[in-house]
Amino acid sequence: MQLGRVVGTATSTIKHPSFQGERLLIVQLEGVAGKADGEPVLVFDRMGAARGDLVLVTNDGMTLQEQLGRNTPGRWSVMGLPDR
16 A cells, blocks of 8 residues: 555546446655655546545555456555545
């Protein structure tokens, strides 16, 4: 799990069937002292995060497979919204 900041949303007209109806966010992962950690990642969101929100994300494939099905190629998902 890692903290990240929502920097935007993503839309796609052609996507994997398991992505249908899912909300996709672009999240910049954060490292020590809130500094950017690598490139932004595409994250599935069922928590209702908005641009600028701090989110707790995971790249645990089993978690996303439980939500979207075993055949999903998705990797990252929002696990929670930390208190301010």
